[in-house]
Amino acid sequence: MAEPVAMPDRLDDLVRAAAQTVPHRIALRDKDTQLSYAELDAQVSRCAGVVRNHWHASGGVIALVAALDPAFAVAYYGIVRGGASVAIVNAHLRGENLAHVLRLSGARIAIVTHEMRDRIQEARRWVPELTEVLLTRGDAGGTGAECLEDLVDNHAPVTATPPASADEVACIQFTSGTTGPAKGVQLSHQNLVTNAHQVAKAHRLNGDAVMLNHLPSFHPMHLNAGLAAMATHVLCRSADGADAVDEANNYGATHFYSLPVRLARLAADPRLPGLRLATVRTILSGGSALLPAAAEALSAHFGVAAIQGYGLAETSPLTHGDLPERPTVGSVGPPVEGTECRTVDVDSRQPLPVGERGEVQVRGPQVMRGYLAGVDNPIDRDGWLSTGDIGYIRYDGVLFLVDRTKDVFKCDNWLVSPSEIEAVLARHSDVADCAVVDVPDPFRGAVAYAFIVPRSPDADLGRVLEEANAGLSDFERLHGIEAVDAIPRSPNGKILRRDLRARAPHTPD
Structure with a gap:
């Protein structure tokens, strides 16, 4: 039928x-x-x-x-x-x-x-x-x-x-x-029904799809999209990535949904060489940024695209999704059907040309009605929602996210992205996990300070600092580094920077 x-x-x-x-x-x-x-x-x-x-x-x-x-x-x-x-x-x-x-x-x-x-x-x-x-x-x-x-x-x-x-x-x-x-x-109703069909189309879901859900909780996006496509939804409650791979194979899953933190662990799991995905066509990540290295490792091993999308609670949630058949590593892909995207200058609020970094704005039928309790509505009179994220748009409409507006800071009037510094730190052999925050500086405005989880107790923090700074611009350079047992994160993997700022020194070393 x-x-x-x-x-x-x-x-x-x-x-x-x-x-x-x-x-x-x-x-x-x-x-x-x-x-x-x-x-x-x-x-x-x-x-x-x-x-x-x-x-x-x-x-x-x-x-x-x-x-x-x-x-x-x-x-x-x-x-x-x-x-x-x-x-x-x-x-x-x-x-x-x-x-x-x-x-x-x-x-x-x-x-x-x-x-x-x-x-x-x-x-x-x-x-x-x-x-x-x-x-x-x-x-x-x-x-x-x-x-x-x-x-x-x-x-x-x-x-x-x-x-x-x-x-x-x-x-x-x-x-x-x-x-x-x-x-x-x-x-x-319109927000959610529309986005259900947008997600189903972006993720290439149809009635033959079997969605393996390897998230710690049920997000309505996956549920609604599955129903819009009339697909089958399989719930895997084990946090272990290897268990999720087994479940995907047991039920003939075509789509493997997980969080960046779980996918990163799977990519680094010593059991990975012995794991195979027999029927999965796409690995899909959401909730926070998936490190390109993890995406590339999983894609190379399993032979399928490992992609991510972008959205907010305010957008029902999806606004962008990378293309399963033509992924762009490090991006969140183009806008989903019926959605517009642009970047604006963080100060003047004027639209920016292709390739220039600014605050991401989106417009479409999935954008919320507004907030509860009289919170100011971030949607302007033309329907553009200011997302609070910094990014740039490639010539073909593909969006690359850089950071949150509340996380970026200015050093010597240059806009500094903690996420880009973290990407440099994450490549260091002595760093298992990391986070960067801003520390006030009386002369430069603010400077970068790092928290890292060392791979071993005898890791040389001085060497990590020196080698990381060698790959950074002057305004991005780290002015301190500190070892911690773990980086505080939300359940979906986002770094809790405000907790780290409270721990950071008030002035740099």
């Missing part, structure tokens, strides 16, 4: 369209669960019944922890089909950071995993409006806690979908919070 190309108006209609077209195709599977599209759609409708009739939550917000579990998909689409908005909560959040996103979302109901239950209960001290917490699945601890799985199994499905404009908010996602408190991003 031919698969439709028309895009639905509602996010949850991605499920309905697939169930009507390929009802018996496997939508989601892991080692314990397998759901066809027809079964997924039926569970989504019963979950919607819980939202509307049991909780009377239509029109409200329900928080949902992004667990790598088929139950996440049921709840994600079920909440939306029930007429509520779903607020996606990072499973790694703790304490005040967790309380902040719950409070910001305005949710009064939270659906969580066993692992997060105690943390959520603790956070409720700061979030009095959160009145109900339940588990996604049955309580293995035997405490009798209510779970969504039981409610869904015992509830009648909705018989009619509540009316919704394509511009209505379907989902609230949160920025990573690496440079300040997380912001709540309001994404409409």
Whole structure:
């Protein structure tokens, strides 16, 4: 049967369209669960019944922890089909950071995993409006806690979908919070449905695709794109890259999704020479920058492209994707369909010509409606979103990212990119990991300072500093270096530079 190309108006209609077209195709599977599209759609409708009739939550917000579990998909689409908005909560959040996103979302109901239950209960001290917490699945601890799985199994499905404009908010996602408190991003049905089809096209997904998901949590981008393509999604919860390779082969995966930090570990794994990918056509990385050396090593070994894309919570998220059939190592590729990109001068805000570095701006149908809680909207009157990233665009539209605007700094009025200095350090044989931050200087504005994880305890930091500086311009030169046990990173691998700045000396050596 031919698969439709028309895009639905509602996010949850991605499920309905697939169930009507390929009802018996496997939508989601892991080692314990397998759901066809027809079964997924039926569970989504019963979950919607819980939202509307049991909780009377239509029109409200329900928080949902992004667990790598088929139950996440049921709840994600079920909440939306029930007429509520779903607020996606990072499973790694703790304490005040967790309380902040719950409070910001305005949710009064939270659906969580066993692992997060105690943390959520603790956070409720700061979030009095959160009145109900339940588990996604049955309580293995035997405490009798209510779970969504039981409610869904015992509830009648909705018989009619509540009316919704394509511009209505379907989902609230949160920025990573690496440079300040997380912001709540309001994404409409149109934002998410459009981007699902943009991602499916950019990643060359279709009904024959099998997506191996080797991420620590479920990102709606992968879920939505898989449904738009009517593909099969395989969830791998093991953090071990070799296990993920085995799972990809076991299920005939065509697309291998992972994080840069996991792919870098796989590229350096001593077991790599013995690993093969039998059916995978593309390795795809996202969340932060994938080191070119890791991409090249994996591509050379497995014989397939290892590519990365670019996007933000504010763009649903994807705006760029490298081409699987013609990758450009070190780039994030051209814009996805229907998306425009330009760079502007960081001071004057004037558009820049091809090849010149400036702040990246994007425009397209996947750009958010705005932030929660009155945060200033970074979208100008012409629809351009300022991303906060520095980059340049090649003659053919391919985008190369350099750094974050909040991470770059000026030395002697030259713009300095910590990421470019890190790339030089990372090539040194004594450096296992590294990060660079700016240190104030009374004469030059700021200078670079490095934190490194040495490969061995007897690594000569002085030699590392000297040899790295030999390959840097004067304004990029490191004015200090310090050994650390680990570089602090967010769950998706982004360096927490503000934590390192607090540790750096106030003046350079």
